[in-house]
Amino acid sequence: MIKCIASDMDGTLLNSVQQISEENKQAILKAQAEGIEFVVATGRSYQEASYVLSQAGLTCPVICVNGAEVRSKEGEVLSSTPISKPLARAVAAKLSEHDVYYEVYTDKGAYTLDPEKAVSILVDIVVSANPEMDPEEIRHAAGARIRDGLIHQTDDYELLFADENYQIYKVLAFCFDHSKLKAAGEDLHDLSDLDITSSGHENLEITNKQAQKGLALEAFAKAKGIDMAETMAIGDNLNDVSMFERAGRSVAMGNASYEIKALCDVITDTNDEHGVAQAILEVLLGE
Numbered sequence: 001m002i003k004c005i006a007s008d009m010d011g012t013l014l015n016s017v018q019q020i021s022e023e024n025k026q027a028i029l030k031a032q033a034e035g036i037e038f039v040v041a042t043g044r045s046y047q048e049a050s051y052v053l054s055q056a057g058l059t060c061p062v063i064c065v066n067g068a069e070v071r072s073k074e075g076e077v078l079s080s081t082p083i084s085k086p087l088a089r090a091v092a093a094k095l096s097e098h099d100v101y102y103e104v105y106t107d108k109g110a111y112t113l114d115p116e117k118a119v120s121i122l123v124d125i126v127v128s129a130n131p132e133m134d135p136e137e138i139r140h141a142a143g144a145r146i147r148d149g150l151i152h153q154t155d156d157y158e159l160l161f162a163d164e165n166y167q168i169y170k171v172l173a174f175c176f177d178h179s180k181l182k183a184a185g186e187d188l189h190d191l192s193d194l195d196i197t198s199s200g201h202e203n204l205e206i207t208n209k210q211a212q213k214g215l216a217l218e219a220f221a222k223a224k225g226i227d228m229a230e231t232m233a234i235g236d237n238l239n240d241v242s243m244f245e246r247a248g249r250s251v252a253m254g255n256a257s258y259e260i261k262a263l264c265d266v267i268t269d270t271n272d273e274h275g276v277a278q279a280i281l282e283v284l285l286g287e
Helices: 009-013 022-033 046-056 085-097 115-129 135-142 158-162 178-188 213-223 238-244 275-286
Strands: 004-007 037-041 062-064 069-071 077-080 101-106 109-112 151-153 168-174 194-197 203-208 231-235 249-252
Touching: 004 009, 004 213, 004 275, 009 231, 009 275, 022 037, 022 275, 037 213, 046 062, 046 109, 062 213, 069 213, 077 213, 085 101, 085 158, 085 168, 085 178, 101 115, 109 115, 115 135, 115 151, 178 194, 178 203, 194 238, 213 231, 213 238, 231 238, 231 275, 238 249
Parallel strands: 004 037, 004 231, 037 062, 109 151, 231 249
Antiparallel strands: 062 069, 069 077, 101 109, 101 168, 168 203, 194 203
């Protein structure tokens, strides 16, 4: 019997216009009404994840920044696993050496040196996955990251690294030059105590080695008295693998790569076909 469902956001719970469909919302509410814990497990900051959830009228616990932080449905920080400041500086230096753009995720939200680039990169990613969509419409939607304060501008990341009031949760690197990104990734593997994964072909997600979605889900389930055999994980990319390896039921989205689908017990519909709702309802109706 499934007692806990964990779902990724981008490419999974969210459709191509970065929203939670009514079908997905109703399936989540049905699961919650039946006493099942529903938790979001995302690479996003808590601020960005909760923004989308509130737009849909949903509340739930959030495993955010790939497991670097876990929050209750009320927003209380339950656990945090930051990168040490010296290690964060070393990561930043290597990415800069390879001319790779990156953002820094902290306990107070995500930061960028270049807001316009932060928007443009999100537009490029969405357009490449959904070429039929209007780029200007996507640009307006992506601009919400800046307009609504979901990502902040800083003049120098060192201001964050030097301030003891900030915890560094993740460094998110983007580059459409795959050779540069690959070289940067290889250099980063020389640094110990890091987990380096990806949520797309154009990015690297760099966190503390102990900050993984699967480890965070395991700790969350244990605190709730739930065995991992009673959990279901739904996702579409490499940063979801640690959940697939531990969950009792692993579900790949229809839009996931063959590599991800091969790792999972079940393949559901795509994110634009309400695949999360299908996965949830199959469990509810099957029990």
